[in-house]
Amino acid sequence: MKIIGLTGSIGMGKSTTAAMFRDAGIPVYDADAAVHAAYDVGGVAVAPVGEAFPGTVRDGRVDREALRNAVLGKPEAMAKLNSIVHPLIGRSRAEAFEAATASGADMIVLDVPLIYETGGEKNMDAVIVVSAPAEMQRARVLAREGMSPERLDAILAQQMPDAEKRKRADFVIDTSKGLEAARTQVTEVIAALRKPSP
Structure with a gap:
């Protein structure tokens, strides 16, 4: 079974693209969703x-905003958080692999925001890599509730520049031309991944 990484900076359309792989019958493991579950009531990370970060748990769940404020722009705090969360998420990922293998899937897509930043490639x-022009990215992200230019810049500072990701990618899916164009690219990528190696 092939392990395919799907990544892209904030606002590039990664979640929508992941859904297209799922629609095509490819199992998708969503790292963000796994983190959300781990942070929710009864979650393993609460x-x-x-x-580790007093004041970040409210009503039995991790307050993501409070946690973000505790770690954003603080490399040591971020490293501490990652050392707690990554092993916990690793377990849920192993379960997803087992389910995909049991279903006879020939590939699984790992939807992970920071593949290159963590050496996961x-x-x-x-x-x-899911990508779009920078001005489109900013417009998409700033349209989100509670987002500000300062917060966006702080998030982007944690992520590898899009141009560098594109350079390293095996495939790039450009989401700037609409959903159908992106879906066509997804179909082409799946076909390329299924081609026998020479």
Whole structure:
């Protein structure tokens, strides 16, 4: 089974693209969704995160805004958070692999925002980068509730520049031309990944 990384900076259309792979019958493991579940009531990360970052747990769940404020722009705090969350998420990812293997899937897509930033590409058979022009990215993200230019800049500072991601990618899906164009690209990428190696 091939392991395919799907990544892209904030506002590039990664979640929508992941859904297109899912619609095509490819199992998709969504790292963000796994983190959300781990942070929710009864989630495996609630107690350890609350202990490491006092004041970030409210009503039995991790307050993502409070946690973001505790780690954004603070490399040591971010490293501490990652050391707590990554092993927990690793378990849910292993379960997704087992389910995909059991279903007879020939590939699984790992939807991970920070593949290159964490060196995760070394564990992938191929990496797909979802991309769009910078002005379109900014417009999409700033249209989100609670987003400000300052907060966007802080998030982008944590992410590898889009141009660098595109350069390293095995495939690039351009989401600037609409949903159908993106869906066509997804179909082409799946076909290319299924081609036997020479």
